[in-house]
Amino acid sequence: MKNVLIISGHTDLSSSIANKTILDTLSKRLPKAEIVKLDELYPDFKIDVEAEQQKLLRADLIVLQFPIFWYSAPSILERWMEETFRHGFSHGSTGNKLKDKKLILSFTTGAPEEMYSHDGAMGYTLDEFLACFRATCRLTQMEYCGSIYTCGVSYGSRTTPELIENQKALSVEHAVRLIQLLETL
Numbered sequence: 134m135k136n137v138l139i140i141s142g143h144t145d146l147s148s149s150i151a152n153k154t155i156l157d158t159l160s161k162r163l164p165k166a167e168i169v170k171l172d173e174l175y176p177d178f179k180i181d182v183e184a185e186q187q188k189l190l191r192a193d194l195i196v197l198q199f200p201i202f203w204y205s206a207p208s209i210l211e212r213w214m215e216e217t218f219r220h221g222f223s224h225g226s227t228g229n230k231l232k233d234k235k236l237i238l239s240f241t242t243g244a245p246e247e248m249y250s251h252d253g254a255m256g257y258t259l260d261e262f263l264a265c266f267r268a269t270c271r272l273t274q275m276e277y278c279g280s281i282y283t284c285g286v287s288y289g290s291r292t293t294p295e296l297i298e299n300q301k302a303l304s305v306e307h308a309v310r311l312i313q314l315l316e317t318l
């Protein structure tokens with residue numbers, strides 16, 4: 134498999150079930166992948182731009198792994214992108230360092246998938262909420278290779294040991310689906 138970089142944008146993996154399980158599974162099954170846990174590396178949000186750009190340069194496949202927070206990526210992942218995707222590096226007349234790299238989104242939501250529709254509680258589809266990532270790929274000349282997601286892994290549905298085990302099982306399945314996609318790229 135090509136060089137895989139997985140950027141975890143969860144703001145607190147110590148309180149996570151879904152993203153933690155996905156990352157643990159990926160770490161076991163893709164031992165060569167580089168996994169970056171932004172919450173552990175940058176609890177103060179002070180991103181080491183040079184170090185993060187070097188990781189991007191080494192990667193062929195870039196996975197953004199995150200829980201949906203307020204219909205988007207969590208703040209620490211937004212910060213990482215704001216800092217790392219700099220004019221002259223990722224975009225601008227001389228910024229082409231991400232050109233032809235492949236971007237994959239891997240995310241979890243608290244709400245069930247049915248709520249993400251024009252008639253549902255969220256009012257928009259998940260794909261519509263992801264437009265900013267597709268636009269980022271367009272500007273930085275990365276290839277957007279789609280998303281792997283798991284819905285309904287909310288705090289409200291992890292109130293018993295059985296429900297927690299169910300969310301963990303869904304998260305392992307999620308990791309397997311992600312690996313299957315990566316193997317095709």
Ligand SMILES: Cc1cc2nc3c(=O)[nH]c(=O)nc-3n(C[C@H](O)[C@H](O)[C@H](O)COP(=O)(O)O)c2cc1C
Pocket residue numbers: 143148149150151152153199200201202203204205241242243244245286287288
């Ligand atoms: C600050 C915050 C905002 C959230 N916003 C959303 C949201 O907009 N849509 C949604 O479906 N779930 C939302 N959730 C639920 C998370 O997506 C859910 O808790 C997460 O995917 C579970 O993953 P974890 O076990 O790795 O934390 C939010 C949770 C938090 C804490």
